[in-house]
Amino acid sequence: MTSSEEQKPQKAERSREAILLLKTDMNCRLMVNSDNHGALQKNTPLSITLPLGSHLINVITQDGLLEKEWTQDLNNEKQVVYLIQLAEEYAQLQAKREEEVGKPLGIECWSVDQIQQKQMATATEIGLTKVFRDGPDAPEMVVIPAGSYRRGEAFNKYKVTITRPFAIGKYPITVAEWKCYVEKGKISYSPSDNDWEGDNLPVTNVSWFDAQNYASWLSTQTGQTYRLLSEAEWEYACRAGSVTEYYWGDEIGHNNCNCQDSGSEWSRKRASPVGSFPPNVFGLHDMLGNIWEWLEDIWHDNYEGAPSDGTPWSSEGNQLGRVMRGGSWSSFPRYARCAHRHGSVPAIRNFNFGLRLARTLP
Known part of the structure; x- marks a missing residue:
């Protein structure tokens, strides 16, 4: 077979392909x-060789x-150039989102009475009392209604909708x-x-894996589904409709929780017995200060791409880290705020690491 004959099939093969040149603003x-083609950068064209025919682009x-998302047809052209225009529509959506999250929404618009009435109605609807216990081995649990809120720091809030009610421990596990x-x-x-x-102290020196094992054991004991909270659920439950730095206001104040400079008798000394401070509107104690609480989510540096439905963020991110929330008796006040995030290696056991459980409701 001659060299020219060898080239014929390759030419024929190439003639059934075309180049799709994508540009984006x-x-x-x-x-x-x-198929994931990774990042497409602004003003940096990307060439992709594809067979002739129809291709789904997202x-x-x-x-x-x-x-x-659209279907791109490649017929007999050698090259097709397509400009992906996103910037204008994105700016409109972003402006709408900023307007939305710039003012209270969902549960943040409810009065204390309305929040607590919603709690009671949710519990009644699923056949529970607002505070319940699944037997002598289980912790006291509090029913939390579904709802929307603005998650995150004041400069970077976004809307989250907790689509299903859930229950959360009234206190950290003791x-x-x-x-x-x-x-x-x-x-x-x-x-x-x-x-x-x-x-009656919160249990400490437990790792994320220890917390998971405890939740699994309790699920077996009770026949119910106990688990760690998602980060979105935790902040929703902690805020309980508040929009301030702490669920009682914008200042740490005096004797509202157990952390540094909080005025409590345990500050910078040790953990305090659970329930030593007033609860939030949902009736939850020690959501801020006392001990860090392990959560289900994998650690991510920010909320870009985070779920907006209250589910845990269990993909990508730093697979070696898990999220913790709440601050502890040894934390500065800024670390014991509703929006503050912390992460740690899941195998670590520390003197101020503990847990609080959620229970999935019907």
Whole structure:
């Protein structure tokens, strides 16, 4: 076979292909026929060689605010140039979102009475009382209604809608509750109490994996689904309709929680017995200060691409880190705010790491 004959099939093959040249007026992520082609940069054309025919093109902005999808036909052209115009529509959507999150929404518009009435109605609807317990081994749980709120720091809020009601521990898991787990679950690990002593203290020195194992055991004991909270659920439950830095106001104040400079007798010394401070509007104690609480989510540096439906963010991010919230008795006040985020390696056990559980409701 001659050299020229060898080239004929390749030419024929190339004649059945075309180049799609994509340009965009803002950075986005690109999918072609459900295959991830990564980032498409503003003013940086990208050439893709594709077979002749129809191809499904999908682009989405980095923050997920705007997504476009279309079918691109490639016929006999050698090259097709397509300009992806996102900037104008994105600016309109962003302005609308900023207007929306710049003022109270959802539960933030309700009075204290309305919030608590909604709690009661939600509990009644699913056949529970507002505060309940699934037997002697289980913690006290509080019903939290579905609703919307603005999540995050004042300069970077976005709307989250908790689509389903859930229950959350009235207090962090205590030493007494963990002792029950050690005894009945026949586990070998009994966390150090830091020489503080007291069954009504929050259990500490537990890792994220320890917390998961406890939730799994409790689910088996009760026949219900216990789990760690998502980060979005935690902030929703913590705020309880508030829009301030702390759920009681914009200042740390005196004796509202257990952290540095909070005026409590335990500040910078040790954890306090659970329930030592007034609850938030939902009736939850110690959501800020006392101990850091492990959450389900993988650590991400910011909220770009985060779910907006209250579910945990369990993809991408730093797979070696998990989110914690709430601050502790040793934290500065700025770390014990509703919006503050913290992360840690899930295997670490620390003197101020603890947990609070959620329970999935019907």
